[in-house]
Amino acid sequence: MIIHIDMDSFYASVEIRENPDLAGLPVVVGGSASGRGVVATANYEARKYGVLSAMPMAHALRLCPDLVCLPVNMPLYVNVSKQIRDIFYRYTPEIEPLSLDEAFLDVAGSEKLLGSAAAIARKIKQDIKNECNLIASAGVAPNKFVAKIASDIDKPDGYVLVAQNEVQDFLDPLPVNRIWGVGKKTEQQLRQIGIKTIQDARYWPADDMIKRFGKMGDHIQRLAQGLDKRAVISDAKAKSISAETTFANDIEDKDALLAILLQLTEQVAARLRDKDIKGRTVNIKIRFHDFNTITRSKTLPENTNQTRKMWNTVKQLFLGVWQQDVRPIRLVGVGISNFSENMELQRDLFTDSPEQAFEQNVRQEKLDALGDEINEKFGKSKLRRGRNLEH
Ligand SMILES: [Mg+2]
Numbered sequence: 001m002i003i004h005i006d007m008d009s010f011y012a013s014v015e016i017r018e019n020p021d022l023a024g025l026p027v028v029v030g031g032s033a034s035g036r037g038v039v040a041t042a043n044y045e046a047r048k049y050g051v052l053s054a055m056p057m058a059h060a061l062r063l064c065p066d067l068v069c070l071p072v073n074m075p076l077y078v079n080v081s082k083q084i085r086d087i088f089y090r091y092t093p094e095i096e097p098l099s100l101d102e103a104f105l106d107v108a109g110s111e112k113l114l115g116s117a118a119a120i121a122r123k124i125k126q127d128i129k130n131e132c133n134l135i136a137s138a139g140v141a142p143n144k145f146v147a148k149i150a151s152d153i154d155k156p157d158g159y160v161l162v163a164q165n166e167v168q169d170f171l172d173p174l175p176v177n178r179i180w181g182v183g184k185k186t187e188q189q190l191r192q193i194g195i196k197t198i199q200d201a202r203y204w205p206a207d208d209m210i211k212r213f214g215k216m217g218d219h220i221q222r223l224a225q226g227l228d229k230r231a232v233i234s235d236a237k238a239k240s241i242s243a244e245t246t247f248a249n250d251i252e253d254k255d256a257l258l259a260i261l262l263q264l265t266e267q268v269a270a271r272l273r274d275k276d277i278k279g280r281t282v283n284i285k286i287r288f289h290d291f292n293t294i295t296r297s298k299t300l301p302e303n304t305n306q307t308r309k310m311w312n313t314v315k316q317l318f319l320g321v322w323q324q325d326v327r328p329i330r331l332v333g334v335g336i337s338n339f340s341e342n343m344e345l346q347r348d349l350f351t352d353s354p355e356q357a358f359e360q361n362v363r364q365e366k367l368d369a370l371g372d373e374i375n376e377k378f379g380k381s382k383l384r385r386g387r388n389l390e391h
Pocket residue numbers: 006007008009010101102
């Protein structure tokens with residue numbers, strides 16, 4: 001069985017944990033409205049006003065003038081994410097992080113020793129609550145696709161178990177846009193021919209589905225049947241490390257997309273540094289509104305795990321695509337592959353000469369500088385109320 005763990009409104013929850021006075025208020029973390037920033041995370045109180053992640057902050061403030069807007073504190077979230085990762089490791093080494101606050105866990109090898117997947121998921125939720133004072137939602141299912149829906153469907157503080165023989169009953173009544181890749185436009189097209197639920201999609205003749213939607217049609221029907229063979233690939237075994245975000249609404253704003261790409265780059269680089277590995281080939285992935293997906297990559301002269309070096313390349317790759325192809329974008333991803341050989345790793349791990357110590361400092365300075373850049377992108381504001389900003 002696969003477990004999908006997803007922290008509830010992660011950045012916002014961490015901020016509220018650090019400042020309990022904010023509990024109960026609508027809180028978002030993201031960039032300033034004046035800097036054309038976007039919402040990175042909204043807590044559930046803010047979501048009641050229709051505030052969503054990746055929404056321009058100015059728009060969020062119009063929806064909720066009392067919104068508490070906080071700047072992104074990425075080093076803090078990376079730290080908390082590591083604590084959570086350490087909890088996962090108690091139960092399985094087969095962990096595939098999707099972002100700082102979300103991961104798939106394959107517990108097939110641990111069930112004899114540690115109990116059923118269902119029991120392990122409950123323990124993980126409890127550990128995160130006790131040790132991090134944060135709430136996670138969990139989905140337990142036979143594959144990634146179903147586990148991810150299961151963790152989402154009962155949020156916040158969700159826990160949903162879907163056994164193999166329950167998969168079809170679980171999926172059938174759900175709206176067809178629960179299938180990943182089905183955006184607003186595809187959903188509309190499906191509705192036009194009468195497909196509203198996953199069951200409707202499953203029953204539709206396969207040849208007609210492919211005639212109408214091409215590859216996407218086949219994708220929809222396979223997932224509608226609950227078929228998903230993707231394995232959980234841990235960072236240790238992975239040939240690449242990546243992070244990606246799918247937007248609730250397609251985005252056409254270049255600055256917003258760059259802000260999101262920078263955040264993803266920082267996440268990937270932080271994971272590389274955490275594992276003491278370096279990669280050489282930087283990849284980006286862009287999925288347009290019509291599900292057409294492209295990737296671009298560039299190989300650097302040397303291996304790196306520095307955010308700044310990765311970011312320069314990510315930006316260059318993205319702008320290359322953007323210049324030729326300005327269309328609404330549904331998903332962006334950042335990855336790095338082509339990892340350094342073990343020998344090189346060893347050298348890095350076991351040296352502590354003064355030169356190396358100096359280099360470490362330089363590296364740290366660069367990181368701090370980048371933290372500033374992230375704050376700039378997402379806004380450098382102090383704690384403030386939206387109303388003060390608006391009036
Ligand atoms: Mg989350």
